[in-house]
Structure formats: structure tokens, C-alpha cells
Amino acid sequence: MAVAVEPFSDAHIVAAVEQTGARVTGLDEARVLIWLGGPDGFPALPDGIEWVALKTAGIEAFVAAGVIDDKRIWTNASGFYAENVAEHALALLLAGLRQIHTAVRDHWAKEPIDTSVRTLRGATVAIIGAGGIGASLMPRLHACGADVLAVNRSGRPVEGAVRTLPSSRMDEVWPATDHVILAAPATAETHHLINATSLAALPSHCWLVNVARGPLVDQRALYEALRDGEIAGAALDVTDPEPPADDDPLWSLPNVIITPHVANPASGLTREMAPFVARNIEAFVAGEPLIATVSADRDY
Amino acid sequence: MAVAVEPFSDAHIVAAVEQTGARVTGLDEARVLIWLGGPDGFPALPDGIEWVALKTAGIEAFVAAGVIDDKRIWTNASGFYAENVAEHALALLLAGLRQIHTAVRDHWAKEPIDTSVRTLRGATVAIIGAGGIGASLMPRLHACGADVLAVNRSGRPVEGAVRTLPSSRMDEVWPATDHVILAAPATAETHHLINATSLAALPSHCWLVNVARGPLVDQRALYEALRDGEIAGAALDVTDPEPPADDDPLWSLPNVIITPHVANPASGLTREMAPFVARNIEAFVAGEPLIATVSADRDY
Numbered sequence: 190m191a192v193a194v195e196p197f198s199d200a201h202i203v204a205a206v207e208q209t210g211a212r213v214t215g216l217d218e219a220r221v222l223i224w225l226g227g228p229d230g231f232p233a234l235p236d237g238i239e240w241v242a243l244k245t246a247g248i249e250a251f252v253a254a255g256v257i258d259d260k261r262i263w264t265n266a267s268g269f270y271a272e273n274v275a276e277h278a279l280a281l282l283l284a285g286l287r288q289i290h291t292a293v294r295d296h297w298a299k300e301p302i303d304t305s306v307r308t309l310r311g312a313t314v315a316i317i318g319a320g321g322i323g324a325s326l327m328p329r330l331h332a333c334g335a336d337v338l339a340v341n342r343s344g345r346p347v348e349g350a351v352r353t354l355p356s357s358r359m360d361e362v363w364p365a366t367d368h369v370i371l372a373a374p375a376t377a378e379t380h381h382l383i384n385a386t387s388l389a390a391l392p393s394h395c396w397l398v399n400v401a402r403g404p405l406v407d408q409r410a411l412y413e414a415l416r417d418g419e420i421a422g423a424a425l426d427v428t429d430p431e432p433p434a435d436d437d438p439l440w441s442l443p444n445v446i447i448t449p450h451v452a453n454p455a456s457g458l459t460r461e462m463a464p465f466v467a468r469n470i471e472a473f474v475a476g477e478p479l480i481a482t483v484s485a486d487r488d489y
Numbered sequence: 490m491a492v493a494v495e496p497f498s499d500a501h502i503v504a505a506v507e508q509t510g511a512r513v514t515g516l517d518e519a520r521v522l523i524w525l526g527g528p529d530g531f532p533a534l535p536d537g538i539e540w541v542a543l544k545t546a547g548i549e550a551f552v553a554a555g556v557i558d559d560k561r562i563w564t565n566a567s568g569f570y571a572e573n574v575a576e577h578a579l580a581l582l583l584a585g586l587r588q589i590h591t592a593v594r595d596h597w598a599k600e601p602i603d604t605s606v607r608t609l610r611g612a613t614v615a616i617i618g619a620g621g622i623g624a625s626l627m628p629r630l631h632a633c634g635a636d637v638l639a640v641n642r643s644g645r646p647v648e649g650a651v652r653t654l655p656s657s658r659m660d661e662v663w664p665a666t667d668h669v670i671l672a673a674p675a676t677a678e679t680h681h682l683i684n685a686t687s688l689a690a691l692p693s694h695c696w697l698v699n700v701a702r703g704p705l706v707d708q709r710a711l712y713e714a715l716r717d718g719e720i721a722g723a724a725l726d727v728t729d730p731e732p733p734a735d736d737d738p739l740w741s742l743p744n745v746i747i748t749p750h751v752a753n754p755a756s757g758l759t760r761e762m763a764p765f766v767a768r769n770i771e772a773f774v775a776g777e778p779l780i781a782t783v784s785a786d787r788d789y
Contacts, residue, residue: 280587283580297732299749332632432597449599
């Protein structure tokens with residue numbers, strides 16, 4: 190079995206390939222392409238390539254570039270980074286609730302911090318897009334004494350959630366939750382899911398965490414809601430655009446935490462991805478279904 | 490049953506007292522004193538006071554002031570705030586590992602943050618003083634994929650810890666752990682437990698979290714270890730003294746997070762304490778043992 194690893198080699202991925210008994214070759218010989226780049230520079234695929242493995246969970250840029258065809262299997266990395274992203278989401282939510290951002294900005298601001306610290310115990314956290322990240326978040330939130338309100342497309346009950354709502358009933362979520370974690374793919378349906386209306390319906394003590402994609406949030410509406418105290422704060426690992434402009438007013442707000450899209454750090458990505466690559470190569474060789482298959486007409 | 494609540498009244502505590510069927514009275518009539526202040530202004534106790542309930546977990550200031558006698562029962566608040574403090578400790582550790590402090594200080598510092606973010610998954614966390622806070626931390630750390638190395642006085646195995654060591658073998662802890670959370674009382678034995686020797690024995694990727702008491706750490710040695718990269722960072726809710734001086738060099742380090750002693754915020758303290766007060770009054774009336782009894786000769 191011949192596997193191409195492009196546009197550059199990577200020790201974690203090569204080791205995973207070789208561990209399955211497959212060998213790393215050039216593109217022309219290969220049956221499989223593991224593509225570690227973005228859509229720019231994506232090669233014309235020889236007919237011999239039966240499966241292309243992409244390294245990201247969100248593939249909207251590949252879809253937009255018209256890279257994904259229907260001549261072979263395509264996989265993304267959906268779920269591969271769920272544990273890492275879930276940890277970052279919990280870190281962001283706790284940092285907001287425990288006022289760590291304020292403590293970092295303002296030395297020993299005892300009185301304002303003491304009266305602003307909140308606890309996750311007893312809170313309800315809505316996870317919007319309760320897939321792999323949601324499943325990884327659930328035990329972490331439960332261990333902190335919080336309940337989960339899950340939102341997915343179908344509304345099919347998510348195990349461990351006290352309640353699951355379909356995305357068609359999103360307007361029921363906002364008044365029923367204390368905090369919100371966005372973990373849904375960027376699609377036409379999720380575009381500006383957080384907007385002036387949803388922000389007004391959320392409780393004033395709400396922290397919004399976004400570890401999904403920037404365009405899920407109407408950022409102007411978010412700025413206004415944060416400025417006016419409609420919600421307590423926002424902890425964002427993703428923004429729209431990225432990075433925000435230097436003069437974006439979000440930077441000036443005391444109740445905002447922005448991390449630079451590092452919930453799944455690029456520098457550790459192939460290490461996280463490697464065991465899933467090995468598992469999928471073994472499935473491919475055995476003629477079994479691959480995990481995380483995608484198609485261009487379903488852009489997540 | 491007559492209970493005095495001094496030096497000021499508090500709605501949460503009064504409600505807890507009355508919920509048990511007891512009534513709030515002046516000190517001269519009371520059998521019980523719930524003292525919501527510090528050692529300053531502590532009253533001369535009438536002989537009728539059979540039990541004094543203090544509001545803090547650490548009682549070293551009351552011991553130092555000679556307030557605690559052997560004529561009656563004394564309780565502290567040991568364990569009452571464990572869940573809240575454990576949540577803060579987790580928030581501090583995750584904030585450090587996920588570089589939230591750096592993101593707050595330095596807008597979209599993508600490259601340095603991406604390469605510095607670490608995960609709690611797979612890490613070993615030593616909890617020094619594995620009592621109530623440790624027990625509350627354990628499920629939170631487990632849910633994040635970490636193992637716990639517990640340290641207590643006796644070395645009696647702590648359930649859920651992969652290993653428990655007695656405090657007499659502390660020098661074996663440092664090379665065996667990834668991160669350290671201090672949750673031990675301030676005693677002669679724990680004074681400067683973290684010093685130049687222990688810091689040198691810790692791994693360079695270690696984050697130190699202190700939610701106990703400032704004097705557990707030799708702060709000058711900590712500064713030097715952080716400056717020289719002997720450990721990765723420190724997240725401190727307590728310092729020595731509090732607050733640190735404005736020109737304390739700790740403030741200038743990029744790998745330090747300091748929150749102003751808010752793991753158990755004063756503003757929420759009586760709300761957290763109230764259910765335990767009610768439980769202890771019921772035990773006192775029933776002649777059963779109280780929780781969290783203390784004596785002056787055992788200063789924790």
C-alpha cells in the first residue's frame with residue numbers, strides 16, 4: 190500500500206503510515222494522499238488516488254476552492270481534535286468565570302474580582318453542535334458540577350445531556366441556559382447564529398465561548414452586547430476575520446478573552462492526527478468504512 | 490437553641506440557623522457563636538458558649554492571636570469551600586497550560602502561543618495536601634485525562650490517585666510529576682515547601698498552582714526558577730505577602746498568573762458556608778460529632 194504525504198513530510202504521520210505496514214511514496218505511485226496543507230497548492234490528482242485525507246475538521250476552504258471531487262473518498266479530521274478543543278473550551282469558560290483575564294490585566298484588583306468571580310457548579314451550559322467536541326466536553330463539564338443542554342441538527346437525545354434540542358428550536362436555548370459553547374461547523378445554517386436577537390435572549394450572567402468558527406457570531410452585535418452588559422463576557426478562540434483588526438473594538442473590552450485560534454495548535458496537529466490516520470489506513474486496506482468521510486455537497 | 494452570629498448579621502447564615510429551628514440571639518444568651526470576622530475584635534467569650542464556628546479553613550491567624558481555647562468546641566470551615574477552590578485551581582492550571590494569560594497580554598500572538606499551548610491530557614498532577622480540595626479536584630482532573638499523585642501526611646492511599654506519598658517523602662514527588670497543585674494548610678512543616686531545591690527537581694514543563702497559602706512557597710526562589718525557565722509557569726491565588734509589593738518582580742514575568750486570593754471569594758463565602766452551618770447545628774443539638782473541629786495545638 191502506497192501513501193503520499195504532501196506538501197511536506199511529517200515525522201508523526203510517516204510513523205503512523207509505516208506502523209500500518211504501508212509505505213510512503215510519491216503522488217504518482219500512491220493510492221492514498223494525506224494532504225497536510227490548505228487548499229492553496231492542492232495538486233491535480235492522478236486517477237490512482239482513491240482516498241484523500243485532509244488535516245482539518247472544518248473543510249469550508251477546500252469546498253470553496255472546488256478541490257473536493259466525487260471521484261474518490263475524502264476524509265477530514267472531524268473528531269480527531271475533539272479532546273484538545275474541548276479542553277480549550279473548558280479553559281476559556283473557567284478563565285472567564287474565575288476572572289483570570291481581569292487578574293492578568295489588573296494587578297490584585299481584589300474587590301472587583303472578588304465580587305465578579307462565578308462558579309460553573311450548578312450552571313447549565315448549552316453546547317451548540319453536540320458532536321465530537323460536545324461529547325468530549327460533557328464529562329469535563331459534569332465533573333465541574335454543570336449540566337449540559339445539547340443542540341444538534343436532529344434533536345436526537347445526546348447521552349449525558351439533561352436536554353437535547355434540534356437546531357430548528359434554537360430560540361428556546363437562549364433563555365434556558367447560563368452559558369453557551371459554540372462547537373458547530375460553519376455552514377449557511379450556522380452563519381451568525383449568535384446575533385442581536387440571541388444575545389438579547391441570553392441571561393446577563395452568560396459567558397459565550399467560541400471554539401468553532403468566527404462566522405457563527407455576528408461580531409458587531411456581540412461587541413454591542415458585551416459593551417452594554419447584555420451578557421457577562423465572551424471567550425473566543427476564533428473570530429471573523431482572523432485576526433481581528435488592530436482597531437477592532439473587541440480588543441478594548443474588559444470582558445473579552447481572545448486566544449489566537451489555538452484550541453488545536455497547528456504545531457501539535459500531526460501528533461494528534463497520527464493515530465486516526467493509522468486507524469483509517471488499516472480500515473482502507475481491509476475495505477472497511479473510513480471514519481470522518483466528507484463530501485462537497487455537505488460542507489462539514 | 491440560641492445562636493449568636495457576630496460581628497455582623499448575614500442573610501445566608503441567619504436563614505441556615507433558623508432552618509434548623511434554632512434562633513439568633515445576642516452573645517450572652519447563646520450556646521453557639523458563629524464568628525464571621527477575623528481574630529481582630531474577637532470577643533471575650535461568656536462561659537455559656539459551648540461551640541465557636543469560624544468561617545475560614547485556615548485558622549493560623551486565630552491561633553497566633555491566642556483566641557482558640559480548650560474550654561469549648563471550635564470548628565473551622567475546612568472542606569466547606571473545597572469545591573469552589575478546586576474549580577479555581579483547575580481554572581488556573583488550564584489557563585497556564587492553554588496560555589490564556591499570554592493571549593490576554595499580547596493580542597493574537599499566534600506563533601508563540603501556538604507552540605506553547607500544552608494539554609492536561611496524559612499529564613500527572615501532584616496534589617500536595619490531598620484533603621477536601623484534593624478530593625474535589627480529583628474528578629475534575631480525571632475528566633481532563635490527567636492522573637493524580639497525592640501527597641498527604643500519613644501516606645494512606647487516596648482513592649482515585651495513581652499513587653499516594655507521605656509528606657516525609659516529598660522529594661520523590663518533584664521528579665515524578667508534570668504539574669503541582671498546593672492545597673495544604675500553612676504549618677511549620679509546609680513552610681517554604683516549594684524552594685530552590687524542589688523547583689530544581691521539577692520538570693521544565695511544570696506549572697505550579699497555589700490555592701493554599703503564600704508561605705508554602707519561597708517566593709524569591711520561585712521568581713528565579715520562573716525567570717530561568719526551571720519550570721514553565723506559576724498560577725498563584727495566594728502570595729507572601731498579600732498583595733505582592735507593586736515592584737515585586739513576579740509581576741513582570743510573562744509566565745505568571747496571579748489572582749487576588751479569590752478561589753473562595755469573600756463576597757460569596759457565607760452562601761457557601763450556610764449549608765454546613767445548618768448541618769453542624771443539627772449535629773450539635775443531637776449531641777453528635779461536629780464536622781471540621783479544630784484545636785489550637787493542631788494549627789490546621
